[in-house]
Amino acid sequence: MGNADEVNIVDRLEQYKAHGFIGFYSTTASAALMTKLKEFRDNGKVEAFEIYDGSRIENGFHDVGLSGVLLQHLPQSHTTLRPIHPLLGTYQPLPCDVCGKDLLKSSLTEQYSGMITFGSQTEEDHDERVVERVSFVCKGECGDKMERKNFRLGLTEGWDDITDYCNPLIFIRRVTGYINELRSGSTKYSQAAHDRMIDFYMAMSQRTLRQTSAEDRQKLLDVMELDAMGF
Ligand SMILES: [Zn+2]
Structure with a gap:
């Protein structure tokens, strides 16, 4: 979706007096659109908006345990998405000790x-x-x-x-x-x-384990810090 389409969205929201907006993006919504939507919400032109960008859509499959549905109906996406989540940011493979396959x-x-x-x-x-x-x-x-x-x-x-x-x-x-x-x-x-x-x-x-959030990782760092202090 290009910027021109997004400008149209904003225009059309106004034209049709829409109460809200839900957008699905394979990557992310542009900063300009986000600013405009926030502005519309703040001055009451729309009541609410939701943006589902690539990572939010992907997380949805992990968080609500839909990876089985994904595998069944979109096996190719399932393989690409690889519902494996590095716990600490770096993926740790499990190579075969003989041939090296993960x-x-x-x-x-x-x-x-x-x-x-x-x-x-x-x-x-x-x-x-x-x-x-x-x-x-x-x-x-x-x-x-x-x-x-x-x-x-x-x-x-x-x-x-x-x-x-x-x-x-x-x-x-x-x-x-x-x-x-x-x-x-x-x-x-x-x-x-x-x-x-x-x-x-x-x-x-x-x-x-379930996918960890930034908050989970921060808590872990806090705990490790306390552990190091001997509490
Ligand atoms: Zn092997």
């Missing part, structure tokens, strides 16, 4: 195609299990390669579907499960494995 991104279009694997050993004198290696792999060839590697290292492999972690209920069940495992001591994790668990949950939360 398993988080592919979780949008390919269900149950990636997995997290746990290479563990059981200590002989007691029943304790120690997870030595945590890996992220595509199912199939990459998964087979990882399984052979774990086997060569003398580790027993367990695995879980990455898609499951996109479900908030399973996500929180796995998080609390991990905390409980650590507390009970039934399963121990090497430092490297634990670091990978943290990376994994951070990456997955970009899909599973």
